[in-house]
Amino acid sequence: MSTVTHDHDTAHHGEHHHHAPSGLKRWLYTTNHKDIGTLYLLFALTMFFIGGAMAMVIRAELFQPGLQLVQADFFNQMTTVHGLIMVFGAVMPAFTGLANWLIPMMIGAPDMALPRMNNWSFWILPFAFAILLASLFMEGGGPGFGWTFYAPLSTKYSGDSTALFVFSVHIMGISSIMGAINVIVTIFNLRAPGMTWMKMPLFVWTWLITAFLLIAVMPVLAGTVTMVLTDKYFGTSFFDAAGGGDPVLFQHIFWFFGHPEVYIMILPAFGIVSSIVPTFARKPLFGYASMVYATSSIALLSFLVWAHHMFTTGMPVFAELFFMYCTMLIAVPTGVKVFNWVATMWKGAMTFEVPMMFALAFIVLFTIGGFSGLMLAITPADFQYHDTYFVVAHFHYVLVTGAIFSIIAAAYYWLPKWTGHMYDETLGQWHFWCSLISVNMLFFPMHFVGLAGMPRRIPDYALQFADFNAFISIGGFAFGLSQLLFVWVLVKCIKGGEKATDQVWEGAEGLEWTLSSPPPYHSFTTPPEVK
Amino acid sequence: MAKTSRYRCSLLSLLFVEMASAAEMPLNMTQGVTDISQQVYHLHMTIFYICCAIGLVVFGAMFWAILHHRKAKGVQPAQFHESTRVEILWTAIPVFILIIMAIPATKTLIAMEDTTDAEVTVLVTGSQWKWHYKYLDYPVEFYSLLATPQKQINNKIAKGENYLLEVDRPLVIPTGKKVRFLTTSDDVIHSWWVPAFAVKKDANPGFINESWAKVNEPGIYRGQCAELCGKDHGFMPVVVVAKEPAEFDAWIKEQADIQAKAKAAEQELLAMNMTMDEAMALGEKTYLGYCAACHQAGGGGLPGAFPALKGSKMATTAEGKAAHIDIVLNGKAGTAMQAFGKQLTMQEIAAVITYERNAWDNNTGDLIQAADIHAAKTGKKE
Numbered sequence: 053m054s055t056v057t058h059d060h061d062t063a064h065h066g067e068h069h070h071h072a073p074s075g076l077k078r079w080l081y082t083t084n085h086k087d088i089g090t091l092y093l094l095f096a097l098t099m100f101f102i103g104g105a106m107a108m109v110i111r112a113e114l115f116q117p118g119l120q121l122v123q124a125d126f127f128n129q130m131t132t133v134h135g136l137i138m139v140f141g142a143v144m145p146a147f148t149g150l151a152n153w154l155i156p157m158m159i160g161a162p163d164m165a166l167p168r169m170n171n172w173s174f175w176i177l178p179f180a181f182a183i184l185l186a187s188l189f190m191e192g193g194g195p196g197f198g199w200t201f202y203a204p205l206s207t208k209y210s211g212d213s214t215a216l217f218v219f220s221v222h223i224m225g226i227s228s229i230m231g232a233i234n235v236i237v238t239i240f241n242l243r244a245p246g247m248t249w250m251k252m253p254l255f256v257w258t259w260l261i262t263a264f265l266l267i268a269v270m271p272v273l274a275g276t277v278t279m280v281l282t283d284k285y286f287g288t289s290f291f292d293a294a295g296g297g298d299p300v301l302f303q304h305i306f307w308f309f310g311h312p313e314v315y316i317m318i319l320p321a322f323g324i325v326s327s328i329v330p331t332f333a334r335k336p337l338f339g340y341a342s343m344v345y346a347t348s349s350i351a352l353l354s355f356l357v358w359a360h361h362m363f364t365t366g367m368p369v370f371a372e373l374f375f376m377y378c379t380m381l382i383a384v385p386t387g388v389k390v391f392n393w394v395a396t397m398w399k400g401a402m403t404f405e406v407p408m409m410f411a412l413a414f415i416v417l418f419t420i421g422g423f424s425g426l427m428l429a430i431t432p433a434d435f436q437y438h439d440t441y442f443v444v445a446h447f448h449y450v451l452v453t454g455a456i457f458s459i460i461a462a463a464y465y466w467l468p469k470w471t472g473h474m475y476d477e478t479l480g481q482w483h484f485w486c487s488l489i490s491v492n493m494l495f496f497p498m499h500f501v502g503l504a505g506m507p508r509r510i511p512d513y514a515l516q517f518a519d520f521n522a523f524i525s526i527g528g529f530a531f532g533l534s535q536l537l538f539v540w541v542l543v544k545c546i547k548g549g550e551k552a553t554d555q556v557w558e559g560a561e562g563l564e565w566t567l568s569s570p571p572p573y574h575s576f577t578t579p580p581e582v583k
Numbered sequence: 584m585a586k587t588s589r590y591r592c593s594l595l596s597l598l599f600v601e602m603a604s605a606a607e608m609p610l611n612m613t614q615g616v617t618d619i620s621q622q623v624y625h626l627h628m629t630i631f632y633i634c635c636a637i638g639l640v641v642f643g644a645m646f647w648a649i650l651h652h653r654k655a656k657g658v659q660p661a662q663f664h665e666s667t668r669v670e671i672l673w674t675a676i677p678v679f680i681l682i683i684m685a686i687p688a689t690k691t692l693i694a695m696e697d698t699t700d701a702e703v704t705v706l707v708t709g710s711q712w713k714w715h716y717k718y719l720d721y722p723v724e725f726y727s728l729l730a731t732p733q734k735q736i737n738n739k740i741a742k743g744e745n746y747l748l749e750v751d752r753p754l755v756i757p758t759g760k761k762v763r764f765l766t767t768s769d770d771v772i773h774s775w776w777v778p779a780f781a782v783k784k785d786a787n788p789g790f791i792n793e794s795w796a797k798v799n800e801p802g803i804y805r806g807q808c809a810e811l812c813g814k815d816h817g818f819m820p821v822v823v824v825a826k827e828p829a830e831f832d833a834w835i836k837e838q839a840d841i842q843a844k845a846k847a848a849e850q851e852l853l854a855m856n857m858t859m860d861e862a863m864a865l866g867e868k869t870y871l872g873y874c875a876a877c878h879q880a881g882g883g884g885l886p887g888a889f890p891a892l893k894g895s896k897m898a899t900t901a902e903g904k905a906a907h908i909d910i911v912l913n914g915k916a917g918t919a920m921q922a923f924g925k926q927l928t929m930q931e932i933a934a935v936i937t938y939e940r941n942a943w944d945n946n947t948g949d950l951i952q953a954a955d956i957h958a959a960k961t962g963k964k965e
Contacts, residue, residue, distance in 0.1 A: 119736055124816075125888065190887060192885065205772065336662065339669075364810075365785045369696040380685060395669070398648050400652050412645075427627065430684070438783060505778045507808070510807075
């Protein structure tokens with residue numbers, strides 16, 4: 053990328069520029085928010101394809117009944133590592149990458165507040181995933197207990213790859229916490245004069261709340277994996293009834309992290325969609341304040357619903373009722389968000405460039421994932437849905453057509469700003485339509501397969517599920533191939549293309565659009581005045 | 584690329600050959616055969632229709648806007664962006680809908696969790712990768728294992744009608760009576776699920792969970808383990824046969840007799856010696872049913888996960904013999920190796936150890952008899 057060459061037209065002295073090393077060292081030593089953002093985004097894209105390749109192995113094995121390509125234990129490793137890579141390697145780093153690129157430009161700051169920590173929080177990530185991926189080549193294979201690593205399957209009954217898994221999760225957690233601290237410090241301290249809390253762009257707001265969630269729950273995850281490690285290797289019995297522990301305790305702790313984690317992966321997506329929809333509707337966001345309040349309520353509620361992942365573990369009926377009611381409540385602020393987006397479009401003057409298409413698909417498909425979430429909240433019905441493909445359909449609707457579609461939308465939306473070139477609109481539309489059709493072929497039939505009784509995480513299934521699974525696999529392969537189009541668009545846009553204006557989009561508003569395209573190396577060297 | 588075309592071919596063959604079976608998969612949740620499962624089904628449909636209605640309104644408005652409020656039509660964008668009244672309205676309406684929904688859900692849930700006054704109680708114990716059923720009111724207990732042959736799973740022979748959903752010995756319960764299931768586990772967490780009863784309860788090691796069903800219609804009901812429990816999680820089905828109470832009573836009496844006789848016969852068997860051929864034949868059968876899932880049919884195990892028996896010190900040396908008998912009888916704490924002492928007869932254990940010490944070039948020539956196992960068992964107790 054050539055962003056570094058564009059800053060001599062501004063008045064500053066460009067000290068960093070003169071001393072900046074070139075080549076590999078430039079990327080290793082960089083403390084620049086744009087460089088680090090780029091690194092995060094490219095890393096996430098790489099992980100997306102590695103995790104995706106594992107999904108292809110899963111879908112190939114499930115194409116027909118019987119065991120054809122892989123054995124059951126390797127299948128379990130694929131589902132486990134696919135989940136870990138997509139959650140911790142693809143979605144979370146992609147959002148952190150977007151935060152790095154956008155937050156300083158949106159609040160009128162020169163860079164992130166803690167640039168050296170920023171460098172460190174990225175550069176430990178490749179090691180975390182190298183450790184995780186290397187564990188697949190150990191004797192006995194990698195972790196095969198699901199990304200949720202329920203004890204005692206992950207303690208007494210797991211292989212030694214568990215130790216590598218634990219250390220790699222620790223590193224990912226440290227990286228996330230450092231990223232979150234950086235976001236909070238930047239937003240608290242580096243806002244341009246006049247940018248009061250209620251004038252911050254929603255992407256900044258949602259990321260601020262996400263960062264607090266991260267700081268609250270990543271240590272809980274660290275605690276969980278540490279307990280798994282000591283149970284396995286050092287004779288503790290946190291999760292072993294024989295020593296006075298409780299395997300269900302594991303699930304309580306894990307999901308106390310895990311449920312806020314779900315919102316960590318969707319709140320920034322709300323911020324992205326809240327940026328894109330007003331731009332292409334050419335109309336201000338409807339209900340800005342209620343959007344902020346809704347996001348905060350979702351974040352608070354996320355700490356009160358964890359046990360809805362565990363309705364079948366055998367809880368007192370009052371606990372089940374409490375978690376059912378709280379979970380149903382989440383539908384309210386989430387609904388408010390969707391209604392506000394629709395109201396933003398209402399009586400606007402819409403155009404349908406690729407970012408808008410992905411944002412619209414997000415609204416519809418994420419809402420479908422929300423509906424199945426509401427169904428899952430009904431405890432008696434959850435007994436039937438739990439651990440079936442209905443759940444797989446649900447969380448892929450919120451994570452793939454939710455989180456990942458929003459990340460793709462964000463990439464198309466800000467790519468002209470980042471590179472200074474327009475992306476290829478025709479190719480982008482092809483990418484959108486191929487993705488939209490194939491993703492629904494992939495995940496929609498899973499609702500039916502789940503309702504018909506197919507459990508998740510099985511390498512082989514009864515014959516009645518055969519036709520649907522073949523169809524789902526074809527959807528999966530098509531979705532995987534469609535993402536190659538995305539890479540093509542990205543490469544083409546980075547290499548060149550029509551020159552982008554500073555404003556880029558007719559209806560775009562916000563400080564980042566006042567900068568040149570591509571923006572100067574140190575975004576705002578003198579703070580802009582926000583009225 | 585070659586692979587892709589093979590998939591395409593097999594897809595075509597699937598579409599044409601198995602068109603008939605395509606109709607068999609229900610597209611919705613089962614209504615089941617208990618009053619509770621019917622209620623669950625109706626809750627599922629109610630919340631589904633509510634979602635559809637909300638979806639219709641929201642997506643309807645959204646697509647109306649997409650069609651009519653587009654720049655291509657030359658419209659000027661309005662600039663309104665706030666309305667407290669509207670915000671309150673679309674916060675209050677969903678709350679109201681949710682309260683309406685929560686009422687029947689609460690009623691059903693409380694009924695589901697009321698396990699009092701059960702007439703029959705079955706202790707369901709999961710272990711890697713089978714179920715054990717023990718009737719607390721009758722002297723009957725047994726293991727229930729996947730009955731689908733390995734050859735069907737490995738695509739060597741055609742798959743049967745109930746592929747992966749069939750067991751050697753199903754659980755039998757009476758219709759019209761409240762049957763309570765106590766669920767627990769010997770190793771990792773499993774989940775006992777019968778969709779037709781709307782019963783899915785985790786089997787947690789060291790703890791006992793309760794659930795119940797009052798089945799209205801006799802029949803065979805199939806389900807599966809629902810919680811990832813290791814390698815063969817996909818291969819531990821649940822089959823429950825519901826019989827009329829009279830038939831159930833006859834069946835349970837017959838089973839109690841058979842099990843009592845088998846216990847008595849075991850004492851006699853102790854005195855009988857198997858020949859090497861008999862022991863190897865019974866041993867192979869037992870090995871493939873109980874041991875091969877982990878240690879593999881060829882005895883090679885899975886390096887790093889399950890140790891090899893072929894050429895292992897324990898299975899090939901004279902010093903290892905006592906330890907060999909002990910580990911099969913009592914399992915090994917902290918590993919997936921279970922205690923088979925209560926799962927298999929002494930004769931079967933003797934045969935399987937004989938098999939393991941002689942198959943796959945282990946050739947120790949050791950012939951273990953039921954009496955040896957008995958000695959090991961009782962010696963332990965003293």
